[in-house]
Amino acid sequence: MPELPEVETIRRAIEPYIVGTEVTDIALADPSIAGPDGPEHLKAAIGSPVRAILRRGKHLILVLERNRGIVLHLRMTGALLLDEPRDGARVRAILSFSNGSRLLFNDMRRLGTLRFYEDLKPLLSRIGREPLDTDFTADQLEASLSRHRIPIKAALLDQHIVAGIGNMYADEALFQVGIHPMKPANELSHQQVAQLWGAIRDVLQHAIENQGASINTYWLPNGERGTAHDTFNVAHKKGAACPNCGTPIERTMVRKRGAYYCPSCQC
Secondary structure (H helix, E strand, C coil): CCCHHHHHHHHHHHHHHHCCCEEEEEEECCHHHHHHHCHHHHHHHCCCECCEEEEECCEEEEECHHHCEEEEECCCCEEEECCCCCCCCCEEEEEEECCCCEEEEEECCCCCEEEEECCCHHHHHHCCECCCCCCCCHHHHHHHHCCCCCEHHHHHHCCCCECCCCHHHHHHHHHHHCCCCCCEHHHCCHHHHHHHHHHHHHHHHHHHHCCCECCCCCCCCCCCCCEHHHHCCCCCCCCCECCCCCCECEEEEECCEEEEECCCCCC
16 A cells, blocks of 8 residues: 555646656655665756656656656555645655645655666566556466466565555455455466456556545545545455455455455355
8 A cells, every 4th residue: 555546546646747847856854765775866866857657566657868767666655745744744755846846755654765767677677567558468367377376365466467456456356256365376267367357457447536545644646535445345344244245354364464355255
């Protein structure tokens, strides 16, 4: 959290303010956000025009000239705001632009990252397929899953297999097709993979239409909240009645990550 729908919502919201401007300053209140490269490395982006804003998986990318870029990863509690945050916020970095716009990187748990890349290609080559792209097919998903005996929930969270899916939307997609989160990925039938492929796309697109899920720390850049969580069936609903059969939703751990599911509908 934030996952693909939240990052895509942010991308669409900030695009009109940022594209076509120049980066005029990058101020770090928390230098650790810059990682091992250090704050000085980020200064190379100052003065560069922003050609486009892309999203790859959970990464938000400000594309600069010569295939360079500023890459933001919000991790667990990061949010990008166009206005001053509310009381109690923790702004770790502020990006300023030539038209007066600012992006405030708020991050309560200090897990998010802000990096400058001289060449974006190596980063992009490491990220898995985009689940909403037209070239992402059920056959490709099946080929990827067939190579893994890990639980299907863990496979969906592997950003080298499919980009952008996190806990919430993996749970929702698996519920939609009645697959237990612990089922080995390579044991899904051809029909199950085809149904899962469709469910992934449906769940993600629906969440984007509702501007993401504001479970706790996710905010839109204008400070408003998304509403995708209002239609969740199982995610973050332990003990609630399954909307299909009424059985209480359960939570289990899958490789140190929580998974919500219906023990009756997903077996």
